Amino acid sequence: MVGDKWSVLIIGTLAEGPIRYSDLTAAIPGISQRMLTLTLKHLRRSGLVTRTAYAEVPPRVEYALPPLGASLLDTVLALAAWSADHQAEIRHHQATFDATTARND
Amino acid sequence: MVGDKWSVLIIGTLAEGPIRYSDLTAAIPGISQRMLTLTLKHLRRSGLVTRTAYAEVPPRVEYALPPLGASLLDTVLALAAWSADHQAEIRHHQATFDATTARND
DNA sequence: CCGCATCCGAAGCGATACTG
């Protein structure tokens, strides 16, 4: 689930509170409507995200983060913390590795 | 990084101690040699895994988990714990969702 | 025994156009 880039971004955005479909599009630069719809459906199926549609004109649909989703957020945040913590070290390793490895482009 | 299924499995296997290439193949069912080599290279590049080749006959290569890799293991384990913890709940949601959603295959 | 290169089918994703 965390392997899905968009899932993480959506959950991260939802962490700040319920948000509308169109606002999600704006809040997550680079996401296509296809992926937004697909990922939201996936997340809803797993119960990580809830969808509330209001029978109004104009239509309004809000997505929110139920407790289950929030619990995943915590864990993912821990992962993000690790990432931030070791980012420099990893980049250093990569640079060293690249320098060591003979690349004949 | 956790998005890479094989990376996680390899790190999980390496957690039990250094292991040889061929044993990795056996320890991780379903992995192809291509993916094993590719993923190991990727992990080495990031410094999450170390490689030690012994100039012997027959050749022997051992992969191990340095501190950096072990630290990621901890975090990933936390994620796995979350997964195990909420697995049943998620499956329930999925079943409900599938039942609710009219699927016209 | 260890690892890489190539071929090729499968799946993912973005862009676009269309429906309720």
Place this chain on the structure above:
DNA sequence: CAGTATCGCTTCGGATGCGG
């Protein structure tokens, strides 16, 4: 406003055969 359907490209991944 909120989605769905289709198309084309890119990437992923398995199988096989070769080099160190």
